[in-house]
Amino acid sequence: MTSLDINKLFREKGRTLGSVESFTGGAFAKDITSVSGASHFFKGAIVTYATEEKARLLGIPYSIIDEYGVVSQEVAGEMASRAKCLLNVDYCVSFTGNAGPTAMENKPVGEIYIGVAFYDKCQVFSYQLEGTREEIQNKAIKEAYDLLEKLINSNN
Numbered sequence: 001m002t003s004l005d006i007n008k009l010f011r012e013k014g015r016t017l018g019s020v021e022s023f024t025g026g027a028f029a030k031d032i033t034s035v036s037g038a039s040h041f042f043k044g045a046i047v048t049y050a051t052e053e054k055a056r057l058l059g060i061p062y063s064i065i066d067e068y069g070v071v072s073q074e075v076a077g078e079m080a081s082r083a084k085c086l087l088n089v090d091y092c093v094s095f096t097g098n099a100g101p102t103a104m105e106n107k108p109v110g111e112i113y114i115g116v117a118f119y120d121k122c123q124v125f126s127y128q129l130e131g132t133r134e135e136i137q138n139k140a141i142k143e144a145y146d147l148l149e150k151l152i153n154s155n156n
Contacts, residue, residue: 001145003031003038010041010091013152018087019045020058020079022070022096023112024137031141043089048079058082069105071098073113073124080115081122091118091152093144097127099136110136114144116151123151 001009010017019028029045032038048054051070055062060078068074076096084092097112098104110129115122127143129136 001142001149003035003145006032006145006148007035007037007041009149009152011037015090015152016041016043016088017148018043018083018089018092020083020092020094021045021047022049022054022079022094023099024095024140025049027137028093028095028141028144044087046083046086054079058086069107070096071105071107071111071113072096073126076113076115076124077117077122080117080124084117091116091148093148095140095144097136097140099133099140101133112136112140114140114147116144116147118151118155 021028026045026047032042048057051065054060058079059082064074064078076094079094080092094115098107098109100109103109112127112129113124115124125147129139
């Protein structure tokens with residue numbers, strides 16, 4: 001899947017999309033909006049790169065962040081669910097992880113989590129990606145496109 005494919009799919013299904021990004025720094029939203037017509041389905045993005053913004057803007061309790069770390073399944077799920085409500089979308093994808101170049105929270109470079117909140121559900125997927133910082137970010141975006149395709153086609 002590409003951003004063009006996602007554009008076509010969401011428009012055909014009549015569904016809306018938003019994103020909340022950490023290690024991708026808004027690259028998902030930039031890629032989605034590079035395609036003409038994205039305004040028909042993509043409502044917006046929130047970039048919560050810093051830990052305190054995950055708490056302040058999204059309302060993720062520090063107790064969850066402290067217990068699991070920002071690079072975690074739990075935080076990815078909270079990000080997607082909370083941003084889905086804030087952006088008022090049918091689907092919201094979240095990205096949290098470590099793109100490197102050094103380990104953080106005792107978690108290796110390339111450990112990433114992608115959450116997708118849709119309807120009253122939220123699913124989180126974990127990956128161990130390899131490559132440079134930019135390659136890890138781009139691979140994560142590609143994985144998100146594939147996840148969105150599967151979820152929208154199986155839930156509509």
